[in-house]
Amino acid sequence: MLDPLTAIGLAGNVVQFVDFTAKLIAEGRAIYKAGATSENEDLEVITRDLIGLNGKLLSVSPPDSGSVQESEDEDLQHLAKRCVELGKELLSILEDLRMSGSYTRWDSFRMATRTVRKKDKIEGIQKRLNDIRAQLNLHLIALLRFMEMDRTDQLIQLKDEILMAIQELSQRDKRDRLQKKLLSKEQYLQPEANNVQDLSAISSKLSDLSQEGERVRREQRVLFSLRFRSMDVRHSKIPEAHNTTFNWIFEEAAEDDSLPRVEFMQWLRSSGDIYWLSGKAGSGKSTLTKFIASHPRTMQALSLWAGQHRLFTASHFFWHAGTDLQKSQEGLLQTILYDILRKCPDLIPAVLPFRWQAYGYSFENPEAWTLPELLTALRRLIEHDLSAKFCFFIDGLDEYYGNHVEIISLLRDLITSSNIKICVSSRPWNIFEDAFGKNSSRMLALQDLTRNDIQLYVQNHLEENEHFIRLKTRDPRCVDLVQEIVDRAQGVFLWVFLVVRDLVQGLTNSDRIVDLQRRLRRLPTDLEPYFKHILDTVEDIYKDQTAETFQLCLQARSPPLLMVFSLLDEEDPKFALTSSVSPLSVDEVAARYHEAHRRLNARCKGLLELVGDPIHDYFWETFSVQVDYLHRTVRDFLQGSEMQDYLKMSAGRHFDAHTCLANASLGLIK
Template sequence: MGPSKWLAKRKRSPPRPVKNGGDGASATPLPNDEQLSSLPNMPKALPAVGLAACALQLVDFATKILISGHEFYQPRVGSGVDNAHLLRAVTHELYRLTEALNKRRSKKIYNEKRSGKLEDATQLLLRLSESTQEVIVQLIDGLNQAQAKCVGGESTWTNLREPLMTVWTKGAITTQKKKLQLQRKEIDMALLRALKAYIDQSSEKGLSMISLEHTQAYHQEAWQHEAIEAISTNDWKAKNKKHVEEFAKLVDNLVLAEIEARFRDLTFANLHFPEQDDRLHSISKPNEDSFQWIWNSRQQGKGSFPVWLGDTSGQNVFWLTGTRSSYHEDERQLIRETGKPGSGKSTLMKYLFRNEELFPFLERWSGHSPGILTGFFLWNCGTDLQKTTMGLLRTLLYEALQDMIFGPLDEDPSIVQRIFAERWKQFSSYGGGIHKFSLSELRTAFDLMLSDTTKKFLLMIDGLDELDDDPTNALTVLISASNRENVKVCISSRPSVIYQATFKDWPSLELNKWTRKGIQDYVLYAFDQNDTMFNIPAEKSDGTEERAIINTLIDKASGVFLWASLATEFLIQSTKESDDVSTIKWRVNALPQELEALLIYMFDNLDAQHFAQAARLFRLVDAHGYPSLLPLTSAVDTDTRSALEADTRPLTVGEVLTRTEKMRNVLVFKCKNLVSIFEAVPADSPRTSVEVANFAHYKVNYAHRCIRDFLRSYEMRSRIATATNYEAFVEDEYWANAHLWSLKTLQPRDGKLLIWDTLADCIEHALRLESNDGRVRLTYLDEVNATLAEHLINPATPVQSMDLPPGAMVNSFGDISVLLNLGNYLTIKARSADKKDLRHAIEYAKDVRKRLDAGGLDMFLGKRGKLRESYEKVDTDLASLLEYHTKSSLKLGSPKITRDMPEWV
């Protein structure tokens, strides 16, 4: 058999959402070595090309705003895009493009000093980019003024000049337009000089202009290759007007390619969310031998999974579930046979997902058509997007489109523009189309993607019962998809009534009937790894009783992996070296067979001190969502002021190991493995030394949804509240301490210090505590201030390397305080603040607010409710107070501005 037409899991750099309104370059992963090796040899993109590409995009977009002939895409009626939204989108795009150009300019263009025409042309491009930005600043100011005048109402403009005409004269607009058109010509000439100089240097030194080196922006490389060939063939010169005009037509292709690439990158960033694959990674790696039976169609009989994969009759849904409920034949009453949770459905789905053993079976169905395998693992213990139809569709689209474009299919990247045609029209017209997706829009895009009948799609959806929204939304999408001849859908869920009704006529598998061997392997392995189990002289036992104990455990598990793992680990922890087989046998017989009863039994057998520690940790995890491992090691500290005294320095490897090992012991021995640690990236993903040393990818969450649901039951909530002294234990105090500790121990990664999320979390929790009792956390915020100051003066992490809000440069925590309207804190600090620093903070806040209000606010505030509330609050008294304290002298008789002094701690 030849190579599979189905795409296996590719090793890709994990994507990151665009932050700070950047140019989106980080949103699209690098093609891997295998993909690059299939591309034709292309010249490595010159720094001059990258710099010019950024400048040209900016000039092109700004020019469109100023010309009456630009085809302005009018958003459809009822789209919610009013005048203010539209102008914010335009302004935000100008900010993004300007920032991308600034980043390009700040990069070191050469590793060593060079001389000659190539460097001269590059330096000219740098100067041209500076002069371009001067025009753009004026344009942004004009748009901001226009926005203040054009409030409300859906847009009826035919071009973007119209709103500018409310604040600028026709002559002023014409002047700005001419400046930009001149900039475009000069950039074209400078770029032509740079490429011509590169050709001449390569020729003089006898060097080949073709290189095997590749960068992410390989569309730039392709364009450069084409441009060099055209320049060489036609002998174009920058001094020849006609040559420059011909070259400008070629440059138009570069600008269009850049715009398309940016749209694609921003769309991927909009589809992606950080926790997308966390559930998949949290599932323990399956034992390969435990699931070999899944490939044996004879063993499973009619409707087996392998047969279904190759079936061409239209049976396009396969349901993986637990034991189903049934009805009594006479009384027609429901017999209680639970679809037991924890039966290993997710473990099997992880084993199957992107497993290459699928492909020979699938090819019986797909034939010669290429196949796309995509899926999503829902998680009710996770974030909103991990348990909703919205997150499901975003993931399926993201993964499938990435596969098509960057996988072996090498699909035309314009597929993104076709699927999101409405957004592409908005983006190419006025920089719009990067707003949040709606569910209906995602459904339309999903249908369009699947409508390509030249491809086959296998969708694998784990945990459909984990949905937190109306399940009919997801069911409608998936069943509709399965009605297509080119789509198969494999779904796992508990056998709830709605899923039984939906899937009763489709091929299915009740997993509980097939898991005995896997549970047996697990129990034997766990016992084998523990020295105290059955530690008796061989001559005193023939092994019969030991085998009976193991069989009793397996029988009691009734096919439920979760019961088997919890019971086995609990038994091992309860066993001492002095225990004999009879004692162990008694303990096994005492274990309740139902999962909930087992959990109650485990807690009843915990001593009070251990239960109190476990209860505290349960509350901390619930308050956070699911935290990263290292911050949690500080949140469990009983001293909520410990971070105030800590030094600002990275932890040593030894300190990290000590903390994480201590936490692991708490989770295993105090929490009885009900809360587990997992690594939120694939095992083979590349990691920096800092990420490895700090366990940066490790997170903590409940081992299973049913455990979380059990702990949230009325009885357990009451027990946990009593054990933790409910009112005295304020989770926000512990997390505030943990976030400050995290801020103090931050380490740079790849020369960047990712500080904003930790800093914002510190402020958010200080505001929560203040809201709770009315007292400003002055001591805490002053320590946040001091910690930020230490990071800002650290030469190893200059402020340019920090992911702080875009716009003006941060000088101090005072800048952030004014930006975020920390009213009570500023009321206390304003009197003693340095007037120069306070003036800078006010100007900083004005500049950054322009940038954030134009777009990108959600990226920086996220779901931090108190932070958003503070930022959006209009406090004219605070503004007056700050202005009052910036004045070096006051006129006689000037009114004194005062505010009531808040309480603080």
């Protein structure tokens, strides 16, 4: 009699033998019926398909750009070649395991034995193929990302070039001047102009006209080279000042004696210097800068300073989340030069002699603008015998991407000329406090001056709501609610905007005054906790998509198009690889526009918003409107380590921004 352990071992061997035999019988039956197992047949079909796809990749010539895209393409070619080699090796094994011609059941059984023996080798090759296929996917995704970025840049650049050409070519002074010259020469083109003197006059006039046309052409080319695609994006995104707010900056004396004195008008009319608009995050610095930069009262006061001199103004708005030129010295200087020279293009030959000559000799564009070239051009402009005064409005010094000592040094260097004055805005950081905060008559702290503006804003927006109007007639505590909002705001307009939006939602639900007070008092008074509170209200089912959306915005080099989010939301994760190539219909574009906008609102609760110039054409809007942060403070908040951990935890699956952009890129050509 066997001992228990021996019996168990023997039973195990019997089970293994029976299992192995059953597999052989099943394999043999499949081979006898079809010449090969169904598993091997499927594997053969997949492998041949994989070889075919990689053969197509190998047939594509790599680019010669020497760029990152070229590197990705070379890696892709290498992986494709290795994939083809392994695939052929696997096909050779599978072919060896296929029966051909006439064969018996015993032949099938022997082939099944060989199949089982080579199973490990087949699985090993199959695993290596899967690994290579995964690497191919990653490299293909990265390559497609570069393609998407290039295609998007080209589309936007083409649109901006068209708009720019229309704008510049429609300058009235140039158009009228040429038109008058043409009309003045019409008399010389009559049939009776048949003598030599008339022909000589015609020739002279046409020569003058040709020279004038050449001059206009050069001027437009120089201006076009100075202008960059994102020059006006930040300015257009900044909200307009609410009705009657910020008017206090033009008053000689404060209406409320408890408020600090503002001497901005005196500065506008006096000699050159720097005026600093200081303010906490979200206090409305950019809105105020935009408000004063083009206000008629600003121009009137500056005209008194300029006297008999010509007056030129220019403005630039730094944007930390934007392109390189939106946050660099080069972008600042190009904007200033463009703003001034487009108003007085006759100065271009003297200010930019090299560019002027270059555009005369060739139609090719010279090299990109450099910082030394731009600085030299600006000095030439200032020192030119122009009898002119210059005032620059520069917003967001804290959003300058670089050493802030550099930008401060540049500004101080500029105001060494008595013909220049500069108004700047920034957060109250120590470096700006040290540079600009020593003269109280040349600065203001915005959060200390906006109490009345905030009260007016809250009253106007709440009283636009019919539910609040009815509630106010029944409950006098509505007045106290407005005052409580103003008291808690601490001069931060962005916080007020968010609170009013929250309260309006409560009014939509017919909240009582006690409900509105409860809403207000549970809202954080600091912005970052407020943003966290907003994200906590996102429905759980959306939180992984919310995290993906924010991560995409953080990874993008510029605000992504709305269409990217539409394509990102596709249910099929292989949408970009499986979609057919065909144009999008107008109806489909309109549907994608509406759906993407609504989904964005539901998942991000207003922390992201649409930016751009709506043109009431869904097709062009969908491919031009971008998605950007409600405010820079939202981006700062999302970039924090705590929030990054929160977003990763909220995501239901691994997020790869490169994957999202790649899917979007192929989705654009559905």
